[in-house]
Amino acid sequence: MTIQAHGLTKRYGGKPGRAAVEDLTFTVEPGTVTGFLGPNGAGKSTTLRMLLGLDAPTSGRATIGGRAYATHPAPLCEVGALLEAKAVHPGRSAFHHLMALAHTHGIPRSRVEHVLDLAGLTDVAGKRVKGFSLGMGQRLGIAAALLGDPAAIVLDEPVNGLDPEGVLWIRTLLKSLAQEGRTVLISSHLMSEMALTADHLVVIGRGRLLADTTVTALVRESGAFYVKVVTPDAARLRALLTGAETTAEAPDTLHVRGLEAPDIGRIAAAHAIPLFELSPRTASLEQAFMNLTHDAVEYQPTAAPTGAGR
């Protein structure tokens, strides 16, 4: 089930100026985990709300499986979503919360027990949700999203509040859901997390599309990918690497952008230049993300912080 945004635009309250989401077009394919990434305030939640029919676009269209979410006859069984983890009756137990949801779609008790187990909540199923930690609430939200065995799953910041074990659990879960052929869309403002979880990335900043790509391609495109070359003949090699961008990091060390390691190795060999090191390097993904979104960050510090209380 494909999720699509076509020219999606949202302007709040007829506010003039910048739209929260502007002319966003992207496709989320089944069988992969797609990370929806952007700095705070980029418009991720607004976009997800429009995809799920909770907010009306000012213009453009959002479809899941070719139709608007609201027109699906049994949405829980087609699209599982987690937006606000706290939208749960606090006096109810996890089990009763899920049973109440299950009733609305004729979902059997066995499925409720299965998702409780999947979310690691079986032992606390009888506890009131009121006493749940943030992480447990998040697990319950994910259990609810999976209740209808949906073909598409949309989760807003699913790792929020989870401890390292929880983070690993969700990462494994999302990958297995994608392997089963489901469409998985998850938002985050953490590139490092997305790099470990997502195959594909849709990156937005200030409501606009910045990249629709894979993790590997993003790193390359953002210039964070380079090859480190150590050679006693750096100057001669540098002159031969025409078309590439080279910087001399040390008298014997070059950083080369725009050529792959094998290409550099062949050029060096053809000119009998010895290489002591030839290694593809990736600057941190966080750096790649910051390079890409730098101009789109909402709240930039304008000055270095000064001493507090002065």
Ligand SMILES: Nc1ncnc2c1ncn2[C@@H]1O[C@H](COP(=O)(O)OP(=O)(O)OP(=O)(O)O)[C@@H](O)[C@H]1O
């Ligand atoms: N109900 C609303 N009324 C007016 N403006 C809103 C409303 N909801 C969001 N906005 C504005 O729209 C922009 C996008 O917000 P949104 O919550 O979608 O971003 P986000 O990427 O999910 O951010 P975060 O990572 O901080 O949750 C922000 O500038 C926000 O102030």
